[in-house]
Amino acid sequence: MFVAFPVVFSVVLTFHKWNIIAPMEYTGLNNYILLFNDKIFLKSVGNTLIFLLIHIPLQIIIALFIAEILNQKIKLKGAFRGAFFLPVIVSGVVVTILWQQLYGFDTGLFNRLLTGIGLGKIGWLTDPDIAMASIAVMATWKNVGLYIILFLVGLQTVPTQYYEAADLEGANHWQKFFKITLPMINPTIFMVVILSTIGGFSLFIEPYIMTGGGPLNSTISAVLYIYKQGFFYYHMGYAATLGLFFAFIILAVVVVQKKFIEKDH
């Protein structure tokens, strides 16, 4: 019951106009027509996809790189692991407030670094072409620690005999990495892709605090837009429609990823 009711209710809502206070008004397919003509919503979905396209590859490359080094015979492994994991446990609110300062135009650490080596300042959060990428880099910094750990676990499942056999045949480090490691940890890569896709689709608090969705709606995420429609304008029926539609996009993307990676395997 507690599962079915919200879902069914959500579907019913999509055919109505409702601000919670006044009685529900049946509007047929109007919400769906609105949705397909809503440039900001379509942009917010596009923004979220852009975010994922930057975030996921970056996350996998960095996490794999660090996990690969940590998997060697390294002293102080625990301390390093602990450092990478620190942003994972901290609230996204903290990370966002902190990075807002780092990205600051005049006194932010990044621009101070750039001017220090003689380069020009970058509008990390004020340039519409860059702002979403800035948020994706921050999100990667926040989450990558978890994926380093997952890859470490994955790397340890690769039997050492495989590497020994490759050594006998004179394979170099890169050959071993691409011919043995990558295929063997394919399940971990799949898991990382799915987890960060689902996480990325719920992108909300970062643009909410950092940019409010701007500049020029370049960082408005789908969840942020649904939140605004629902809890700023109280368009309950429309927000439910957006939520339902967006959930189908999420499912579609995950299914496609699954097919793609399984075929690859």
Added chain:
Amino acid sequence: MKKFKSILFYTALTISAMIFVYPFYWMVMASIAPENEIGSLTIVPTSLTLSSYAQMVDKIPIGGAFINSLIVASSITIGVLIFGSMIGYALSKLVFRGRELIFYVIIFTMTLPFQITLIPQYIIMVKFGWIDTYWALIVPYLINALSIIMFRQYFKSIPDSLIDAARLDGCNELQIIFRILWPNSMPAIITIGIITFMASWNEVLWPLIVIRDESLMTMPQLVTLFAVGGRAESQLGVKLASAVMLALPIVLAYLFFQKYFIQSMASTGIKE
């Protein structure tokens, strides 16, 4: 060659570790630096001051928010452990019709994106009159699919003979769960406890929706509205001080139980 390689590894690791730790260090330093020095701060300020903290305490009820967060996160964690173990027990050790069906329904709820249920759940809260109460913050989280699945999995590894023996000794079902299974399931309880507490401590979207009354706000919500609204008056130090306060409890817990945190988070990723 070998030596060169290991130097390379340590250098890469140290630089990467710095990238992850230094911003936090900078944040703490900036929060105790004089406001006019934050813009040029790199390692240490010329003098230390708690004025950012004093101003923050003046402007927002951070102490009350801390208590609220503690109440909400603890209630959710206790609830999830109790209900999760009860349902997990039923699904792993009791035989009844429809057991598998219920299990699959629970898995299905896990795969359901929250974007669908956000609006209906809010409306339920409105109809129950729970807006601006602790109920809205706690009740929707009390039953958690992941915890049920993890308890079910763990209880399966506990032999039935232990439960049969307890039953012969006259234990009822609740006593079996809390007296027999709990002491034998500490790893599962620690894992579920940590991830639940951490997730509820850091949750911010739902509180933003159901709480408007400042005296009921949890820390992430209060700090968010403080940073976004005009009350921090664009003073960096005050904003950063509130962020430090929000991070502090979890970071302290992390320093003491680092191993458990990492294991817990990693194991939930792996089981999904």
